[in-house]
Amino acid sequence: MAIRAREVSPEVHVAAIYTTLATAWGRQHWWPARSRFEVVVGAFLTQNTNWLNVETALRKLRSAKLLNVDGIRQVPLRQLERLIRSSGYFRQKAKRLKNFVRFLDESYGGMLSRMFAQPTSHLREQLLSLNGVGPETADSILLYAGQHPIFVVDAYTRRITARHEILPASAEYEEVRVLFERALSEVELIQECDAAQTGGACHSPSPMSLASRTPLAQIYNEMHGLIVGVGKNFCLKSAPRCEMCPLLHLLVSTGTQAG
Numbered sequence: 001m002a003i004r005a006r007e008v009s010p011e012v013h014v015a016a017i018y019t020t021l022a023t024a025w026g027r028q029h030w031w032p033a034r035s036r037f038e039v040v041v042g043a044f045l046t047q048n049t050n051w052l053n054v055e056t057a058l059r060k061l062r063s064a065k066l067l068n069v070d071g072i073r074q075v076p077l078r079q080l081e082r083l084i085r086s087s088g089y090f091r092q093k094a095k096r097l098k099n100f101v102r103f104l105d106e107s108y109g110g111m112l113s114r115m116f117a118q119p120t121s122h123l124r125e126q127l128l129s130l131n132g133v134g135p136e137t138a139d140s141i142l143l144y145a146g147q148h149p150i151f152v153v154d155a156y157t158r159r160i161t162a163r164h165e166i167l168p169a170s171a172e173y174e175e176v177r178v179l180f181e182r183a184l185s186e187v188e189l190i191q192e193c194d195a196a197q198t199g200g201a202c203h204s205p206s207p208m209s210l211a212s213r214t215p216l217a218q219i220y221n222e223m224h225g226l227i228v229g230v231g232k233n234f235c236l237k238s239a240p241r242c243e244m245c246p247l248l249h250l251l252v253s254t255g256t257q258a259g
């Protein structure tokens with residue numbers, strides 16, 4: 001049964017999205033990485049490209065034994081550009097990676113553990129002040145590398161939120177983030193679920209997906225992965241596949257589908 005926008009609060013609607021998807025698809029095992037630094041590098045490389053292109057670049061960095069802080073610190077810029085070429089905007093991204101390591105060196109003696117020990121809001125401000133770090137990249141680093149409880153808003157989150165009439169498409173990043181964090185603070189973490197089918201944007205378990213984190217950080221972690229699963233498989237930009245989507249019953253309109 002479809003719901004009507006005014007029948008439930010935005011928080012209840014968002015919580016229902018989480019419960020529906022987590023029950024259907026189970027744990028998503030984000031972020032697929034072996035180390036915190038690999039998450040950081042992936043967060044930069046995934047800007048404006050798809051994950052397959054990022055994986056190619058990460059593989060090349062790993063083969064060259066450069067997928068670590070010292071590797072990025074020491075590698076000549078031109079060589080770094082060549083290694084990450086598949087991720088697109090490679091010159092810009094190579095500079096951004098070098099710039100991040102410079103920040104890490106100057107502010108935290110090159111140690112991610114010291115950086116991530118900072119309070120979330122302070123570290124978020126610092127990350128946002130770096131060249132090429134917007135809220136999505138900063139929050140991805142905080143949540144998926146640092147296990148800080150902060151929700152990552154991406155284009156899929158905005159699209160689904162708008163099509164379900166939870167918030168207008170013009171809503172600011174912070175407005176969406178705060179709503180999701182408020183809504184998800186009330187839900188129960190759904191662990192592995194017997195009925196769950198592997199679906200969405202599920203990855204194989206990795207050292208980073210299995211890392212220790214608070215239940216709230218785990219819920220934010222799962223919700224972003226689940227949203228990506230909906231966005232990639234159902235909530236397509238020009239032709240949403242509502243009939244097959246697990247969120248169909250939460251679509252506001254009773255007769256028409258999202259356009």
Ligand code: SF4
Nearest residue numbers: 235240242245248258
């Ligand atoms: S595909 Fe349709 S039902 Fe699924 S999230 Fe998008 S708008 Fe909602």
